[in-house]
Amino acid sequence: MKVRYDKEVDVMKIVFSNHKIAESDEEKPGVILDFDAQGNIVSMEILDASKSITSPLSVDYEVAGIEN
Numbered sequence: 366m367k368v369r370y371d372k373e374v375d376v377m378k379i380v381f382s383n384h385k386i387a388e389s390d391e392e393k394p395g396v397i398l399d400f401d402a403q404g405n406i407v408s409m410e411i412l413d414a415s416k417s418i419t420s421p422l423s424v425d426y427e428v429a430g431i432e433n
Contacts, residue, residue, distance in 0.1 A: 366379065366380065366381055367379070367380040368380075368424050370414060370421045370422065372421075372422075375412070375413050375414050375415050375416075375421075376410055376411065376412055376413075376414060377410070377411045377414040377418060377421055378408055378409070378410045378411075379408060379409045379410075379411075380407070380408040381406055381407060381408060381409075382401070382405070382407050382408075384401035384405065384407050385401060385402070385407075386399040386400070386401065386407050386408070387400060387401050387402040388400045395411065395412040395413055395417070396409065396410070396411055396412075397409070397410040397412070
C-alpha cells in the first residue's frame with residue numbers, strides 16, 4: 366500500500382494494489398474510487414485533501430492486534 370499527497374494540487378491518493386484501473390467512480394463529492402476489471406478497489410483519491418484531513422503531511426499506520 367502506498368499513500369501519496371500532492372501538496373500542489375491538494376490530492377491524497379492511497380494505492381492498495383498495482384492492478385490496472387478499469388473504472389473510476391466519484392462515490393461522494395471529492396472521493397474517487399478506482400476499480401480493476403473484477404470490481405476490486407485499486408486506489409482512492411481524496412480531492413481538496415487539506416480541507417478534510419487533519420494533517421495530510423503525516424501518516425500513522427497501525428495493525429490491530431500487534432503490540433509495538
